[in-house]
Amino acid sequence: MAKPTVVSLPVWGAGHFMPMIEFGKRLLRASGGALSATVLLMPAPTPQQASLIADHVRREEAAAGDDIRFQRLPDVELPTDHTGIEEFISRVVRSHVPHVRAAIAGLERPPAALVFNIFCTPALDASRELAVPTYVYFTSAGAMLALFLRTPALDVEVAVEFEEMDGPLDVPGLLPLPASALPDTMLQRKKSTYEWYVYTGRRYMDVTGFIVNTAAELEPSVLAAIADGRCTGGIAAPTVHPIGPRSGHRFLWVLRGPPEDSRHGTRDPTDATLDELLPEGFLERTKGRGLVWPTRAPQADILAHAAVGGFVTHCGWNSILESLWFGVPMLPWPLGAEQHMNAFTLVAAMGVAVPLEVDRKRGNFVEAAELERAVRSLMGGGEEGRKAREKALELKAICRKAVEESGSSLATFEKLTEEIFWTNTKNESVKPNKSR
Known part of the structure; x- marks a missing residue:
């Protein structure tokens, strides 16, 4: 029987692409050979990025053999009228959704899960249609995830621009948050890039879980607030899996x-x-x-x-x-x-x-x-x-x-590996071993 495969959908930025590849390799090691990986490659929009990604893929293909497969998606038309990088990437991903759906449906190996980048929320349409469990690989801090989950409610609660508020924003688990700490693209609420934050925070409630490059001990109050539903109006949020960290004077x-x-x-x-x-x-x-x-x-x-x-x-x-x-x-x-x-x-x-x-x-x-x-x-x-x-x-x-043998991140990673392999594939005859 073919190994179940974890499908990854990264974006092309080095700070997003390479951590997701490393996560996939780590997941394969943790599964003890029970899982394989498939990486769906959206064409990078600039020659510099395309060259960087191509070099990295060549090295990984040479080293990984058949356990990691890279599948290149077709080109799509790039938007030219976007209001920010977030909107640009989201619209590119939206154009790729039919290709993502076709790629997953045509896999030789049964898909155990889809893991997509923070920007790739539109791909949730494809994975839900195919009934594939879906995780967000969240490359930022748990604090930013809390803000995403809180944003749909803030959009309703706050009538003015955030910079015009009398006081700070209330994001459970965080210290009172001044508007000056918000991303630039959240400060102009009439722009479509701001709508991306609202849309993303809303759609995040539909995923299976979040894989966050942080440690439970680094952001305890934030992770507790998300787990308790305080960032989502009392509604239980998807499970957060903190698996990090990974990575005059002279x-x-x-x-x-x-x-x-x-x-x-x-x-x-x-x-x-x-x-x-x-x-x-x-x-x-x-x-x-x-x-x-x-x-x-x-x-x-x-x-x-x-x-x-x-x-x-x-x-x-x-x-x-x-x-x-x-x-x-x-x-x-x-x-x-x-x-x-x-x-x-x-x-x-x-x-x-x-x-x-x-x-x-x-x-x-x-x-x-x-x-x-x-x-x-x-x-x-x-x-x-x-x-x-x-x-x-x-x-x-x-x-x-956190990443030692008995550490919190390592324990979380092992539980995540079992969840993806044992629960999602309904394969209860074999558990992934704990070798890393």
């Missing part, structure tokens, strides 16, 4: 160029031309105490180095988890998407960061004097930096304990 500056083509749903930077981006003489003036890296950097290796005492981060969740894994405190410089909310969480809830004043109305601009103040606070001997360093080391221990 400085290393990873400097990248502008995005290749923001019209096509990407904020991925290009390699920088230093002469065009840096002030004249900058490299010479900082020689001996600074290094500027103009291409994609091995971030985890850098954060693991003993010389690194702080991380100026754009507040992508994957980068945050890497910093926490190595116990490195942060300076949050959010640029878009949910990153302002992650920055709020780092400072107000986790206490692992020194706040940085970012002017959203000027394109997330930070004054030089403000950056200097924050760096000195983090790296110097002051109380603010000391507390952030201590908390970062505390969360480092929590992250590592």
